[in-house]
Amino acid sequence: MDTQILSWVVFIPLIGIPVLLLLPKERPQLVKWTALGVAAADFLVSLYLSANFDAANPGMQFSVAIPWIESFGIYYRLGLDGVSLFLVMLTTFLSMLAIYSTFSAINEKVKGFYISFLLLQTGMLGVFVALDVFLFYVFWEGMLIPMYFLIGIWGGPRKIYATIKFVLFTMFGSLLMLVAILALYFLNRSATGNYSFNLFDFYQLALPLNLQIWLFLAFALAFAIKVPMFPFHTWLPDAHVEAPTAGSVILAGVLLKMGTYGFLRFLFPLFPNATFQFIPFLAVLSIIGIIYGALMAMVQKDVKSLVAFSSVSHLGFVTLGLLAMNLQGWQGGMLQMLNHGVSTGALFLLVGMIYERRHTRLIDDFGGLTKVMPVFAVFFMIITLSSIGLPGTNGFVGEFLILVGTFRTNPVWAAFATTGVILSAVYMLWMFQRVMFGEVKNPANAGLSDLNWREKAVLVPLVVFVFWIGIYPNTFLKNMEGSLENLLNQVNRRETVLRTLPSQSWSEFMAGGGSSQAQTANLPANNVP
Amino acid sequence: MGFALLVMVLEPFLPERAKQINFYLTVLGLIAAAGASLWLWNHSGTNFGGMALSDNFAVFFRLVFLAGTFLVVLVSKNYLSAERFVNGEYYSLLLFSTLGMMFMAGTLDLMVIFLGLEVMSIPLYILAGFRKTDVRSNEAGMKYFLIGAFASSFFLYGIALLYGATGTTHLQEIYNQLPDLQGRGDFLIYAGAALLTVGFAFKVAAVPFHMWAPDVYEGAPTAVTAFMSAGPKAAGFAALLRVFALFLGDYKEAMEAVFWVLAVLTMTVGNVLALVQPNIKRMLAYSSIAHAGYILVAVVAGGPDGVSAALFYLLAYTVMNIGAFAVVLAVEAKESSNQIGDYRGLANRHPYLAAAMTIFMLSLIGIPPTAGFVGKLYIFSAAVSANQIPLVVIAVLNSLVSVYYYLGVVVAMYMHPSPASEKNQSFYTAPLLVVLILTVLGTLQLGIFPQALLQAASDSLVGLF
Numbered sequence: 001m002d003t004q005i006l007s008w009v010v011f012i013p014l015i016g017i018p019v020l021l022l023l024p025k026e027r028p029q030l031v032k033w034t035a036l037g038v039a040a041a042d043f044l045v046s047l048y049l050s051a052n053f054d055a056a057n058p059g060m061q062f063s064v065a066i067p068w069i070e071s072f073g074i075y076y077r078l079g080l081d082g083v084s085l086f087l088v089m090l091t092t093f094l095s096m097l098a099i100y101s102t103f104s105a106i107n108e109k110v111k112g113f114y115i116s117f118l119l120l121q122t123g124m125l126g127v128f129v130a131l132d133v134f135l136f137y138v139f140w141e142g143m144l145i146p147m148y149f150l151i152g153i154w155g156g157p158r159k160i161y162a163t164i165k166f167v168l169f170t171m172f173g174s175l176l177m178l179v180a181i182l183a184l185y186f187l188n189r190s191a192t193g194n195y196s197f198n199l200f201d202f203y204q205l206a207l208p209l210n211l212q213i214w215l216f217l218a219f220a221l222a223f224a225i226k227v228p229m230f231p232f233h234t235w236l237p238d239a240h241v242e243a244p245t246a247g248s249v250i251l252a253g254v255l256l257k258m259g260t261y262g263f264l265r266f267l268f269p270l271f272p273n274a275t276f277q278f279i280p281f282l283a284v285l286s287i288i289g290i291i292y293g294a295l296m297a298m299v300q301k302d303v304k305s306l307v308a309f310s311s312v313s314h315l316g317f318v319t320l321g322l323l324a325m326n327l328q329g330w331q332g333g334m335l336q337m338l339n340h341g342v343s344t345g346a347l348f349l350l351v352g353m354i355y356e357r358r359h360t361r362l363i364d365d366f367g368g369l370t371k372v373m374p375v376f377a378v379f380f381m382i383i384t385l386s387s388i389g390l391p392g393t394n395g396f397v398g399e400f401l402i403l404v405g406t407f408r409t410n411p412v413w414a415a416f417a418t419t420g421v422i423l424s425a426v427y428m429l430w431m432f433q434r435v436m437f438g439e440v441k442n443p444a445n446a447g448l449s450d451l452n453w454r455e456k457a458v459l460v461p462l463v464v465f466v467f468w469i470g471i472y473p474n475t476f477l478k479n480m481e482g483s484l485e486n487l488l489n490q491v492n493r494r495e496t497v498l499r500t501l502p503s504q505s506w507s508e509f510m511a512g513g514g515s516s517q518a519q520t521a522n523l524p525a526n527n528v529p
Numbered sequence: 530m531g532f533a534l535l536v537m538v539l540e541p542f543l544p545e546r547a548k549q550i551n552f553y554l555t556v557l558g559l560i561a562a563a564g565a566s567l568w569l570w571n572h573s574g575t576n577f578g579g580m581a582l583s584d585n586f587a588v589f590f591r592l593v594f595l596a597g598t599f600l601v602v603l604v605s606k607n608y609l610s611a612e613r614f615v616n617g618e619y620y621s622l623l624l625f626s627t628l629g630m631m632f633m634a635g636t637l638d639l640m641v642i643f644l645g646l647e648v649m650s651i652p653l654y655i656l657a658g659f660r661k662t663d664v665r666s667n668e669a670g671m672k673y674f675l676i677g678a679f680a681s682s683f684f685l686y687g688i689a690l691l692y693g694a695t696g697t698t699h700l701q702e703i704y705n706q707l708p709d710l711q712g713r714g715d716f717l718i719y720a721g722a723a724l725l726t727v728g729f730a731f732k733v734a735a736v737p738f739h740m741w742a743p744d745v746y747e748g749a750p751t752a753v754t755a756f757m758s759a760g761p762k763a764a765g766f767a768a769l770l771r772v773f774a775l776f777l778g779d780y781k782e783a784m785e786a787v788f789w790v791l792a793v794l795t796m797t798v799g800n801v802l803a804l805v806q807p808n809i810k811r812m813l814a815y816s817s818i819a820h821a822g823y824i825l826v827a828v829v830a831g832g833p834d835g836v837s838a839a840l841f842y843l844l845a846y847t848v849m850n851i852g853a854f855a856v857v858l859a860v861e862a863k864e865s866s867n868q869i870g871d872y873r874g875l876a877n878r879h880p881y882l883a884a885a886m887t888i889f890m891l892s893l894i895g896i897p898p899t900a901g902f903v904g905k906l907y908i909f910s911a912a913v914s915a916n917q918i919p920l921v922v923i924a925v926l927n928s929l930v931s932v933y934y935y936l937g938v939v940v941a942m943y944m945h946p947s948p949a950s951e952k953n954q955s956f957y958t959a960p961l962l963v964v965l966i967l968t969v970l971g972t973l974q975l976g977i978f979p980q981a982l983l984q985a986a987s988d989s990l991v992g993l994f
Contacts, residue, residue, distance in 0.1 A: 070980055137897070138898055141896055163944075164936065164940070168933065176925060178925065179925055182906075189914075
């Protein structure tokens with residue numbers, strides 16, 4: 001089982017689909033429990049994965065490589081390191097909770113919903129463990145379609161607009177990335193004579209700066225749209241507001257991390273010189289994202305779009321931490337990815353729970369909910385504080401590390417970014433105050449029932465993680481440290497080696513690629529699984 | 530090969546009255562022909578004084594044509610009985626047309642290509658106007674005939690000019706003479722090649738020679754439209770690839786520029802106009818123009834990679850497009866409408882039909898893991914390796930445009946409520962079901978495990994380069 005365990009993690013949700021198809025349509029409860037069972041099984045297998053993960057090994061573990069399309073040298077190649085481990089765990093964990101949370105919300109086309117959801121889960125998991133760039137792209141694109149259905153069929157009133165916008169934005173970036181992937185493939189082929197889409201072969205490629213810049217831009221655009229970085233964020237509020245609760249949870253919790261993961265795994269190590277050229281530019285965009293997202297969140301009337309804009313702000317922190325290009329920044333960025341998954345996922349769940357009761361999400365419609373729903377209030381408070389980054393909660397550790405890392409690189413950026421922390425306290429607490437405190441003005445709110453046992457069961461695990469990461473982050477940091485250091489060295493060493501490369505045009509490189517082989521030989525090869 | 534053709538020609542004439550037998554005989558004939566073609570794989574040879582030849586390239590295309598015709602014959606069965614056509618001549622016309630396509634793929638002689646072109650086209654003119662009482666169908670037949678004749682004359686004149694320059698219509702001999710003609714007969718070669726290009730461009734509906742396609746696609750009986758969108762297009766490309774990608778090496782740069790412009794125009798116009806079509810047959814007509822544009826990208830890329838990419842794409846396109854038309858036929862039979870608006874709520878009424886259509890639409894967009902994705906990837910990679918990166922970027926942006934209208938169908942099927950809530954499951958007839966299953970499986974097979982057919986596509990070039 002060990003050799004194919006990653007394949008199991010990725011494809012268990014897919015195996016669940018035919019099972020769901022065979023179940024009778026007339027018994028939606030059975031369908032729901034089966035879907036939950038599939039997600040839980042996947043989570044258990046991924047737990048096995050983390051239990052057997054060797055923190056001392058910075059390279060790829062549980063690797064699989066099977067020839068797939070020989071004509072192109074494409075392999076079915078999976079592997080897991082400290083970076084992907086947590087994202088895989090986050091995916092299986094959140095998917096399971098999200099499915100559990102939908103038991104009361106989804107009553108139409110039940111089978112279709114869970115089929116799309118499980119398909120989406122396979123796509124996301126595949127993105128995080130694929131080490132063949134072609135395979136990565138297949139998962140990256142393939143996961144669009146189930147999300148498209150989730151928003152488009154089970155979404156809110158403007159669902160069609162939102163879902164088409166989501167698809168078009170994402171496809172725009174990823175299609176240009178496809179061209180860049182093909183370009184890399186041919187550059188690699190002319191340099192080494194090998195037909196390969198292996199990411200680690202691409203890591204060894206010595207590309208002159210001018211070529212790197214073009215490829216960098218294509219990849220960066222795809223990832224920046226996904227993150228989303230300002231100014232490519234406009235699809236996000238629409239998609240979040242219209243998506244059903246579980247869709248929002250996954251969208252915020254996992255999908256956005258695919259962009260930041262892409263930065264770490266693909267963008268920086270593949271194009272180190274171009275990366276260093278663009279760091280100031282991207283950092284400024286991140287800071288704009290942090291502040292702009294926070295300001296926009298402040299003025300939203302709808303709780304869900306407030307959370308959506310807060311995502312833009314939080315993801316700005318993540319990208320800023322990654323752009324610091326030092327270990328603290330990266331650890332903070334990674335941790336903040338998990339934190340955002342947990343906190344924002346929980347926020348969307350909470351908003352969904354209240355929406356199911358009142359069928360509105362407008363801040364003005366609420367007020368005084370603490371009195372009516374005390375348990376809900378406790379959960380909401382904890383998550384709000386974690387989102388703000390109160391010490392003792394997960395948000396604090398992540399933001400702190402990011403700010404430390406950024407300060408080491410550029411104190412001015414850190415100063416601007418810190419305003420984001422303050423602003424997040426403003427918009428979150430202000431929202432909390434208006435929704436939860438005061439008198440119950442609206443009679444419709446007076447009779448609301450508090451959380452039931454199922455909703456509590458969904459929220460408790462998230463709260464556990466809020467405190468676990470907040471109080472003892474070392475569990476997480478020590479597992480990711482080796483892999484992050486490894487990647488960081490990769491980026492830095494390559495940057496110094498490649499800096500001296502003369503610029504070459506595309507056709508020059510394709511014609512005389514063999515000559516740059518002398519350069520490739522100097523590069524560290526320690527990352528090959 | 531001779532045997533296969535003989536079977537095909539004789540078949541339709543045997544039974545005069547027995548209506549059902551016609552259908553089965555046609556199917557049988559197609560399978561026999563496919564078997565015979567398959568047997569010829571890796572057995573190259575020429576016949577009839579070099580007029581006919583069989584190499585892997587020809588075999589690959591024959592199999593694509595036969596597969597396309599086979600699928601169309603299957604979907605036609607119900608369609609014919611629903612429309613109360615006399616079906617004997619319908620099948621024989623389809624077979625004749627297929628025969629013409631096979632001529633086109635399996636020769637090195639321009640005259641035989643022309644002959645094939647006519648044998649392929651004339652039955653199509655009749656088929657397009659097959660619904661005698663329908664004005665639109667008549668218009669389609671007439672329009673197709675006039676423009677087709679026009680294109681043929683261009684083509685013929687091109688052959689005449691090349692013959693004038695070289696004294697032969699055999700491509701290999703023309704090719705051998707090209708170096709000697711440098712400077713002396715250049716003009717005739719250029720003019721001849723240009724006229725041939727125009728002829729081909731009409732046949733594959735490349736912009737700006739595409740005007741006939743939407744009207745003809747819309748007006749022709751739907752089964753015929755399905756047929757036209759796959760086989761004849763593939764045949765046009767088969768001959769085009771033979772003539773240009775393989776034999777005009779010395780004039781590569783000039784031709785490349787011409788095809789570059791054609792490709793960009795065809796993709797862009799096709800995709801942009803498809804955006805605004807409310808009728809699904811018309812939308813698919815423009816989409817088929819756009820796909821011809823993608824294949825032209827492969828032609829521009831040229832070389833072994835470009836040609837085998839075009840081959841693979843034509844196969845993938847045949848499978849997914851006929852699949853899409855099979856769904857259109859099924860919906861038309863049930864709802865007697867081709868408006869995309871009438872696909873609203875199809876997912877509720879016929880969930881499996883809608884799911885199949887979704888797979889075809891995703892494949893036409895080129896989303897993994899489908900046939901369309903691998904096909905596009907192959908074309909784009911051929912073009913990138915030929916240093917045609919700007920062209921690839923244009924093609925990619927065109928794919929983005931196409932997302933909107935293909936997903937429009939999916940949006941209608943899944944995301945709009947059904948106008949009427951009648952629920953009728955009982956129209957999956959056996960042949961239609963077979964076609965849907967085959968095309969869905971084919972689309973996924975080519976998308977997930979394409980290795981065997983990718984290999985076949987590149988093996989088809991044995992002896993050509």
